[in-house]
Amino acid sequence: MTDTAPAWGQAAFRAQVQAAIDTFLEEGAARLAPLGDDAGRLLAEARAAVSGGKRFRAAFCYWGFHAVVGPTYDASDEDALVRACASLELLHASALVHDDYMDASDTRRGRPSTHRGFADEHRADGWRGDPEQYGASAAILLGDLLLSWSDELLRRCGLPLERVAAALDVFDRCRSEVIAGQFLDVSVQARGVADVDTAMTVLRYKSAKYSIERPLHIGATLAGGSAEQLRQLSAFGLPLGEAFQLRDDLLGVFGDPSATGKPAGDDLVEGKRTVLVALALDGASAVDAARLDAALGTPLNVEDVVELRRIIDASGAHQQVEQVIGELAGKATDALARADLDDRARGVLLELATAATVRVV
Numbered sequence: 453m454t455d456t457a458p459a460w461g462q463a464a465f466r467a468q469v470q471a472a473i474d475t476f477l478e479e480g481a482a483r484l485a486p487l488g489d490d491a492g493r494l495l496a497e498a499r500a501a502v503s504g505g506k507r508f509r510a511a512f513c514y515w516g517f518h519a520v521v522g523p524t525y526d527a528s529d530e531d532a533l534v535r536a537c538a539s540l541e542l543l544h545a546s547a548l549v550h551d552d553y554m555d556a557s558d559t560r561r562g563r564p565s566t567h568r569g570f571a572d573e574h575r576a577d578g579w580r581g582d583p584e585q586y587g588a589s590a591a592i593l594l595g596d597l598l599l600s601w602s603d604e605l606l607r608r609c610g611l612p613l614e615r616v617a618a619a620l621d622v623f624d625r626c627r628s629e630v631i632a633g634q635f636l637d638v639s640v641q642a643r644g645v646a647d648v649d650t651a652m653t654v655l656r657y658k659s660a661k662y663s664i665e666r667p668l669h670i671g672a673t674l675a676g677g678s679a680e681q682l683r684q685l686s687a688f689g690l691p692l693g694e695a696f697q698l699r700d701d702l703l704g705v706f707g708d709p710s711a712t713g714k715p716a717g718d719d720l721v722e723g724k725r726t727v728l729v730a731l732a733l734d735g736a737s738a739v740d741a742a743r744l745d746a747a748l749g750t751p752l753n754v755e756d757v758v759e760l761r762r763i764i765d766a767s768g769a770h771q772q773v774e775q776v777i778g779e780l781a782g783k784a785t786d787a788l789a790r791a792d793l794d795d796r797a798r799g800v801l802l803e804l805a806t807a808a809t810v811r812v813v
Contacts, residue, residue: 516671532610633657660693717757723749
């Protein structure tokens with residue numbers, strides 16, 4: 453045992469998580485090697501899908517653990533803990549691969565999205581059948597594989613089995629929530645109507661809970677946290693997760709493509725009925741609201757995006773969302789200050805809260 457808190461640096465932690473994922477994928481590659489070159493192509497795309505990113509989910513899991521266990525912990529468990537945290541990044545990668553296909557997104561982090569990349573390969577090689585259907589099939593299968601692997605990595609992380617079993621129960625709920633939330637989102641887009649309350653429900657279940665609250669819960673459960681400690685982490689993590697996704701929604705409309713890796717106004721092109729859009733439709737003039745509503749989900753050039761941004765700004769929605777982000781972040785940090793958790797972890801969680809809500813990517 454040691455009474456020294458773990459050293460913390462976000463870049464170093466991201467490297468640890470990536471190393472754990474890379475090692476796990478190498479094991480997967482060895483098992484799939486008998487399937488030949490096609491399995492190798494799928495593995496190559498899996499590596500791309502899990503490379504880079506902010507690793508917020510892994511970090512919140514890690515500090516959810518340390519918030520409960522405090523400065524005295526078994527340092528020999530550190531590698532196992534990082535593997536457990538990395539499982540959330542495989543879940544996230546699975547969701548992104550599926551999400552890109554459902555949203556018909558062309559890019560992810562500055563490279564072709566999975567379904568587009570495989571469709572392009574099919575087309576370039578002159579294979580039979582529909583390239584787009586091939587790409588869709590590849591994306592569905594890769595997302596499913598990453599989802600399966602997320603469970604496997606947590607289950608085999610190396611921490612005590614009774615703690616892992618309890619964490620898997622939380623992980624099960626997390627996956628059910630994000631999948632059901634995604635279906636709610638798909639249904640909302642299909643109807644072409646979403647009020648602010650509905651948009652907030654989508655945001656909460658599709659993103660907010662699985663991005664921050666559930667990772668905190670999984671980490672705390674791995675540390676043997678009590679129901680009260682999980683409740684306190686929810687009081688911090690849920691409003692913070694909502695603020696995190698609201699920031700993401702702003703970036704989806706106003707973000708710089710060179711930073712986000714997505715085209716300008718990508719959420720508008722995809723027709724996403726976010727809280728930002730719902731507020732804009734409520735606050736805009738009848739003419740502007742009709743223009744915005746009709747443009748959602750259609751091909752947009754740069755001038756179109758500029759005009760829709762103007763409408764959203766003029767409606768007051770941009771300012772409203774910024775205000776709500778601030779209020780939610782304040783609610784989260786107030787809850788964190790009151791929580792009966794380790795002070796060192798509290799300080800790092802506060803840093804992570806700032807990083808999650810004040811960002812350009």
